[in-house]
Amino acid sequence: MKMPFIDLKSQFKSIESDIRKRIDAVLEHGQYIMGPEVHELNEKLAEFAGVKHAISCSSGTDALLLGLMAKNIGPGDAVFTTPFTFVATAEVVALTGATPVFVDIDPVTFNIDVEELRKVIADVENGTHPLCKDSELKARAIIPVDLFGIPAEYDAINAIAEEHGLFVLEDGAQSFGATYHGKRTGSLSHVGATSFFPAKPLGGYGDGGAVFTDDDETAKLMQSVMIHGMGEDRYQNVRLGINGRLDSLQAAVLLPKLEIFPDELVKRQQVADAYSERLSQIPGVTPPSLPEHCTSAWAQYSVLSEKRDAIQSALREADIPTATYYPIPLHLQKMFADLNYKQGDMPVSERCAAQIFSLPMHPYLKEEQIAEVCQVIAKAAK
Numbered sequence: 001m002k003m004p005f006i007d008l009k010s011q012f013k014s015i016e017s018d019i020r021k022r023i024d025a026v027l028e029h030g031q032y033i034m035g036p037e038v039h040e041l042n043e044k045l046a047e048f049a050g051v052k053h054a055i056s057c058s059s060g061t062d063a064l065l066l067g068l069m070a071k072n073i074g075p076g077d078a079v080f081t082t083p084f085t086f087v088a089t090a091e092v093v094a095l096t097g098a099t100p101v102f103v104d105i106d107p108v109t110f111n112i113d114v115e116e117l118r119k120v121i122a123d124v125e126n127g128t129h130p131l132c133k134d135s136e137l138k139a140r141a142i143i144p145v146d147l148f149g150i151p152a153e154y155d156a157i158n159a160i161a162e163e164h165g166l167f168v169l170e171d172g173a174q175s176f177g178a179t180y181h182g183k184r185t186g187s188l189s190h191v192g193a194t195s196f197f198p199a200k201p202l203g204g205y206g207d208g209g210a211v212f213t214d215d216d217e218t219a220k221l222m223q224s225v226m227i228h229g230m231g232e233d234r235y236q237n238v239r240l241g242i243n244g245r246l247d248s249l250q251a252a253v254l255l256p257k258l259e260i261f262p263d264e265l266v267k268r269q270q271v272a273d274a275y276s277e278r279l280s281q282i283p284g285v286t287p288p289s290l291p292e293h294c295t296s297a298w299a300q301y302s303v304l305s306e307k308r309d310a311i312q313s314a315l316r317e318a319d320i321p322t323a324t325y326y327p328i329p330l331h332l333q334k335m336f337a338d339l340n341y342k343q344g345d346m347p348v349s350e351r352c353a354a355q356i357f358s359l360p361m362h363p364y365l366k367e368e369q370i371a372e373v374c375q376v377i378a379k380a381a382k
């Protein structure tokens with residue numbers, strides 16, 4: 001059965017006239033940069049996430065960068081994050097001149113392991129971490145990643161950060177709409193960052209992202225960094241910044257999508273439940289497990305199996321799309337070769353990278369499609 005991995009067409013059909021109306025309005029007023037749609041979106045995003053300030057920006061990558069730059073993270077600073085994530089998480093750290101320091105993941109949630117985090121922070125503070133050999137490193141920030149849509153363990157992470165005076169920047173690129181103890185992502189730490197890349201739970205028709213915070217001063221700094229470090233007016237540049245704005249056209253697309261997003265989150269959960277019910281009966285296949293105090297945005301529905309390669313071949317044979325997030329953990333990527341990590345340094349991430357695969361996941365997935373995907377997996381896992 002042919003089916004899309006992510007079904008943007010069905011979603012478009014359901015809100016086509018709203019999207020076209022919104023885009024037409026932008027074409028009429030012509031304020032393509034920082035138009036009224038951007039301000040309206042920021043207000044609605046802040047309300048949705050339950051924070052004082054939401055600032056939409058050009059991508060999830062730039063959202064992370066805004067958070068780091070606003071806090072003056074740079075050379076000599078250690079930023080703790082996981083290697084089992086999209087490259088952007090650690091790439092932005094290196095772009096500021098700071099050093100990404102990897103911490104292995106929890107094997108169940110795939111999010112940062114808080115006990116490991118404690119150890120690695122202590123190693124950096126004591127100067128015993130291998131990365132401290134050639135240069136002095138100061139522990140500055142933690143970037144927890146809410147992988148596949150499930151929030152990281154923020155109560156513990158925030159407590160560790162408080163104890164060590166660290167800045168916490170949530171990489172919520174995959175978790176917009178998820179909750180942790182009833183609170184939405186974006187509101188769970190000092191600053192939250194998310195992405196509106198088309199394939200994310202809330203996606204535009206191009207690149208986009210947002211940062212969230214309750215802190216007035218941090219919000220002001222991120223807004224300034226986003227517009228070339230602008231001061232009181234546009235031609236006063238008081239700090240190093242970037243060109244990081246969201247287009248009015250993307251805001252126009254995101255506004256109607258945000259309206260149906262709560263309903264889509266419910267449907268995503270139903271799809272995940274339908275998958276899990278079937279897959280939990282197949283030996284040798286481990287469906288995702290959601291901590292009781294969390295809901296997920298289900299950016300990906302990812303499964304572990306030692307027979308991953310055989311299962312993926314069978315799925316492709318049956319015309320069912322499947323993807324591998326992520327085949328190479330970041331500590332083994334060439335981009336970070338100068339950090340001198342080696343195979344075996346992050347055993348949980350490495351094992352997950354060898355066993356993980358993702359299945360079609362979107363709110364418009366039908367029961368019979370889910371049934372077929374699981375049938376193919378059951379046969380291939382034998």
Ligand SMILES: *Cc1c(COP(=O)(O)O)cnc(C)c1O
Pocket residue numbers: 059060061062085086088089145171173174194195196197207208209
């Ligand atoms: C998608 C993603 C990003 C980057 O978002 P872009 O909008 O593509 O720049 C960062 N971190 C994670 C975990 C992501 O999945």
